[in-house]
Amino acid sequence: MITLKINGLETTVEEGTTILEAAKFLGFPIPTLCHMEGLRSYGACRLCIVEIGEGTKTKIVSSCTYPVEEGLHVRTSSSRVMRARKMIIELLLASSPQSKTIQDIASEFNVKQQRFRQEHEDCILCGLCVRMCEEQMVAKAIGFRGRGENRSIGTPFDKQSEKCRLCGGCMYVCPVCSLRCTYTEPDKAICGGCGNHYVPCIEKEQFDDLMCYMEPCVECEISND
Amino acid sequence: MKESRLSSDTEEIVHKHDHELGGVIAMLEEIQSQHSYLPESALKTVATETGRSLVEIYGVATFYRYFSLKPRGEHLISVCLGTACHVRQGTMIAKELEDQLGIRAGETTPDQQFSLETVNCLGACARGPIVLVDGHYFSNVKKTQVSQILKKTLKGLDAIDVTKDPRVFPVKLRCPHCNHSLLDPNYLIDNHPTVRLTISFGEKHGWMRLSSLYGSYNIKSEYEIPLDTIVDTFCPHCHAELVGASACALCNAPMVPMAIYGGGLIQICSRRGCKSHIMDLANSICVNCDNRHTCKLIKPEKGVWYCEEYV
Structure with a gap:
């Protein structure tokens, strides 16, 4: 069993669990697009990014592919994470604005417009x-x-x-x-x-x-x- | 029939690499070197033989630029457009090649002679712009040299000049059974008497003449011998079949033995198109010569394997 802190809340989960699963277990919402239960984690869309580490030594990782570590500090919606996540949503909107799924995620995060060249891709290669x-x-x-x-x-x-x-x-x-x-x-x-x-x-x-x-x-x- | 041979060849390649982790790339490399591209049927064979899905094999084949799914021409020209070559006007060379060949990069000329492609680095940045043709590097290429490169390629970059190359020399051969000379002074190839043999393959029976220059693969025959055919070879004098005990190391066809005047044996592969040959000189250097005591010829320091005395 591995003990880690997610948004300040201590939890103990089995070894091999991903951060995403641990956060869901605690009820912290993390948006996902290329993740689906029953399928292997792929980490393509990067929407599920979280910040790990403490102080100045933090880094952004995709929670669906990152297995939990002993004593890990995770923040699921720090300002850095939110900034990055909104950028990813903008990029997704730029490639496939017609997608209902992406539109829903955008509205959930209050992203109303994007600043990139507009494309209409049939595929975002989420796999x-x-x-x-x-x-x-x-x-x-x-x-x-x-x-x-x-x-x-x-x-x-x-x-x-x-x-x-x-x-x-x-x-x-x-x-x-x-x-x-x-x-x-x-x-x-x-x-x-x-x-x-x-x-x-x-x-x-x-x-x-x-x-x-x-x-x-x-x-x-x-x-x- | 050709199709079935292709698939059995492919199967052989697959089994050779099947035990290796990531052997798929090695398989595809070898298949491509055989066919110049990856045929769809070969990819399907690889998929079934390795127990993988076709889409996985196809994914690998399309991921690497080295692999081509379209038939390529006889000669593959790669123009480097890496950073160093780019700043040295590699793009102009590519443009010039496109203009002269009348095709765009990634295409093949209608006569199936040339395929043109651009690559991102050939690893010789200091000598850019680089053009790679059939494995031959051309460095510091200028626009004016492009037509020359194409001309040279059509002539054959691997071809050696049999009249000048020091590695090419005449040999005099005789039948190992009846000791008659096999040379035919009335029929010349490469300006030298030819080695005359009688051959048969399928229903055909006729003569074949080989260049007597060691290193030249020029032959003439009464009937066109299809590529990959194994021919039975006979002495034109005693009609004994020339067949050796050994098999070709490359293609496993029987080797044809012919004796060299002065001792020694030359064996050539009996398969049309296979260039495998062995020269066995164990008995033919002066040290082993029966006439060495009486011989008055000037001998090079390392001894000769062939001397005029026996002409």
């Missing part, structure tokens, strides 16, 4: 779908491809994967495109499935190229019938 496919669906149909700015998620050679069972798990967990594709005719679509304020899918010329790995899409099939 939730990849881990879902691998760990829960045991399929490994999709994965990361390329590197750097060419990094993307998809099937090998952009062909329909033999491993894919069309379970839809990847779309279920996606914070950006969740239930995006609810209709086959974009102009007639009343896209409310994702709760987005506007319809990202009809603004794209190539409807097929959106991050939908399901071919044929179960949702679309249902709408067709």
Whole structure:
């Protein structure tokens, strides 16, 4: 058992627990995006950052990947953490403003505008779908491809994967495109499935190229019938 | 048939590296060196043989710039655009190459001769701008040299000049069975008499002539021998099959033995395209020569393995 202090509150947790789990146990809210129970921690979105250490020797770490240490001092919402977290939210907003999940997080932290060049990315590379496919669906149909700015998620050679069972798990967990594709005719679509304020899918010329790995899409099939 | 050979080759490569941690990269490297790129079918074979998912293999293959999923041309040109080469106008060299080849970086010319790519460092920053062609480095490249580099590449950077290179010399060969000379003075390759043999492969039966220059791989044959074919070789005089006890170290095909005048044995691989050969000189230096006492020829200090006396 390991004893540590979170926001001044002493707690004892089992070895191997992450800071995020310990903080949740105590009831301290830490926002997360790429973390999901049942999936391996990945530490991609950095929303769950906390400050560890004391005095001048503090540092920022992602709580979902940091295992607890004996006598660790953790602050989950110090001013430094809040500043950094708001910046991360702004960056997320800059890349994918259409995401309901990101919008919710932004409003929770009172981030009303962002200062970066506005993009409309289909993917924030959080890796939730990849881990879902691998760990829960045991399929490994999709994965990361390329590197750097060419990094993307998809099937090998952009062909329909033999491993894919069309379970839809990847779309279920996606914070950006969740239930995006609810209709086959974009102009007639009343896209409310994702709760987005506007319809990202009809603004794209190539409807097929959106991050939908399901071919044929179960949702679309249902709408067709 | 070609497809099945490709997959069995790939399987062999996979099993060679399968025990290694992170062997996937080694496998992909070897596959790429065989095919010049990573074919989709090979990636699938790697995935099934290693028990990994195709997407993992594909992830590795797309992560490293070294790997290419598209067929590359015969010659790969890499222009360095690292910091040092960049400030020394590496981009202009890249632009010039693009203009002269008529392709953009990352593309292959329609005739499948050249592939052009830019790389971020070739590790020779002091001598930039660097252009790497088929493993040959060109340093301090100027715009005016680009056309020369391309011309040289088309000629073959590995080619040696058989008339000038000191490593190339004529050998005189005879049949190890009947001792008749195999040389044919009426048919020249590389301006030297050729080694005449009778060969058969498949349904074909005809002559083959090899350059008698040691170090030259030029041959002529009555029938076109397809690459990778193993030919049966016979002496044109006694018609005995020239077959040795040993197998090629590179491709395991049988070796063809031929005796050298003055002693010694040359063995060449019987597979078309395989350049493996062995020269066995154990009995052919002067110390071992039966005529050494009567021989009046001038001998180099280290002894000769071949002398005019036996012509």
